[in-house]
Amino acid sequence: MRLKPQYLFALILVGVLVLAFVVGTTMNAAGKAGKAEAKTAVQTKAADPTVQAVLTPEVAKPYIVTIRGRTESARSVVVKSESAGVVAATPAVEGSYVRKGTVLCRLNVDARQATLDQARANVRSRQLQQKASADLAAKGYRSQTQVLQDQANLDAAAAAARQAEIGVEQMNIRAPFNGVFDKREAEIGTYLAPGQACGTMIELNPLLIVGDLPETEASKVRVGANATAQLTSGESLSGRIRYASREADPMTRTYRVEVTANNPNLIRSGLSASVKIGTGVGPAHLIPLSSLVLDAKGRQGVRYVLDDNRVAFSPVTVLEETPQGIWVTGLQGPVRIITVGQSYVAEGQKVRVGVAR
Numbered sequence: 001m002r003l004k005p006q007y008l009f010a011l012i013l014v015g016v017l018v019l020a021f022v023v024g025t026t027m028n029a030a031g032k033a034g035k036a037e038a039k040t041a042v043q044t045k046a047a048d049p050t051v052q053a054v055l056t057p058e059v060a061k062p063y064i065v066t067i068r069g070r071t072e073s074a075r076s077v078v079v080k081s082e083s084a085g086v087v088a089a090t091p092a093v094e095g096s097y098v099r100k101g102t103v104l105c106r107l108n109v110d111a112r113q114a115t116l117d118q119a120r121a122n123v124r125s126r127q128l129q130q131k132a133s134a135d136l137a138a139k140g141y142r143s144q145t146q147v148l149q150d151q152a153n154l155d156a157a158a159a160a161a162r163q164a165e166i167g168v169e170q171m172n173i174r175a176p177f178n179g180v181f182d183k184r185e186a187e188i189g190t191y192l193a194p195g196q197a198c199g200t201m202i203e204l205n206p207l208l209i210v211g212d213l214p215e216t217e218a219s220k221v222r223v224g225a226n227a228t229a230q231l232t233s234g235e236s237l238s239g240r241i242r243y244a245s246r247e248a249d250p251m252t253r254t255y256r257v258e259v260t261a262n263n264p265n266l267i268r269s270g271l272s273a274s275v276k277i278g279t280g281v282g283p284a285h286l287i288p289l290s291s292l293v294l295d296a297k298g299r300q301g302v303r304y305v306l307d308d309n310r311v312a313f314s315p316v317t318v319l320e321e322t323p324q325g326i327w328v329t330g331l332q333g334p335v336r337i338i339t340v341g342q343s344y345v346a347e348g349q350k351v352r353v354g355v356a357r
Contacts, residue, residue, distance in 0.1 A: 049351050051305070051338045051353060055337075056286065058284070061281065063279045064278060065220055067214075067217070067257070067277070068274065071207055071208065072269050072270070073204055074260070075203040079104055079173055081193070081194060083167065083171065083194060085108050086189065087187065087190045090104070091104070095180065095182065097179070101174050106172050107192065112167050120161050123161045125157075126157040173198040179201050179203040182200045182201065186198050204263055204267070207237065208261075209229045209258070210257065212257070214253075218254075221244050221257060222241065223241050225279065227276065229276075231271050237267070240259065241258070242258050244257045283329065284329055285335065286325045288325050289321070292316075301316045303347070304337050305353050309353060310348055310349065311346065311347055311349045311351055314330055314331055317329050
């Protein structure tokens with residue numbers, strides 16, 4: 001069966017139109033794909049996150065260890081009687097500053113003064129006897145043995161007199177050093193036996209500031225290092241480490257440290273203090289507190305930008321907090337610290353850097 005010419009022409013025309021449609025559709029799809037790829041590349045380039053960073057220089061800074069402490073008296077002594085007797089007077093005022101040798105309690109002398117007077121009279125008698133013996137010996141009327149015996153008697157009398165003087169002096173219970181007569185234990189009329197207390201003396205100048213160093217800081221502190229203490233009363237003291245324990249407290253695993261400081265104003269014992277101890281000088285960076293982050297391992301540190309605008313992380317150790325920021329160690333040289341956006345970027349990621357305000 002042969003098709004009519006008009007039908008054949010119509011079929012050829014339809015086939016040409018279909019082919020043209022297919023070719024056009026394919027080219028259009030290819031063009032759109034190319035444009036999409038170009039657009040995706042542009043978007044990928046524009047997708048680099050923007051962060052703000054500040055250039056932080058490395059400086060030499062004194063390293064400080066800060067601990068909690070308290071003030072203590074340099075010495076605390078219970079002053080006791082060396083003899084027995086009834087308290088006759090208490091010249092020192094409780095809580096007052098007294099100098100070494102000040103009478104704190106005075107006991108009744110009783111018969112001790114008479115014993116002293118008798119001993120002194122005996123010394124004078126022995127002196128006359130010894131002198132007469134020496135004069136007679138010089139004239140040949142007394143043997144040398146008798147002269148030596150009289151001299152021995154004089155020495156014995158002098159020793160007895162000295163003993164009596166000490167007995168009388170022991171009636172005065174005196175301050176053993178300059179300090180505060182903090183507490184009186186005996187009043188007028190109290191009988192004191194040998195070894196019983198008159199009162200307590202404390203030495204406040206110099207003053208001790210004591211604290212406990214944690215294990216991580218103990219190796220950094222040396223005897224002689226400078227230290228400052230800020231007291232809860234608002235006063236400040238400066239001094240040096242006089243003692244750093246080598247053995248830890250078995251309960252707290254901390255090490256006792258003592259600072260001596262001049263205390264002309266007699267600041268009280270027992271005040272709480274914040275103690276800062278110098279441990280040397282080394283490199284440090286001052287960074288904003290808000291720039292601290294934690295990495296995937298839980299380490300505290302900062303993210304910063306390398307020269308090729310890629311992000312890096314470095315763990316840091318906080319030295320000191322100040323109103324201007326925190327001082328840290330662990331960084332090297334000038335560093336561009338990320339201050340905005342540090343929590344939304346990862347190590348190795350490329351970023352665009354803006355200037356932190």
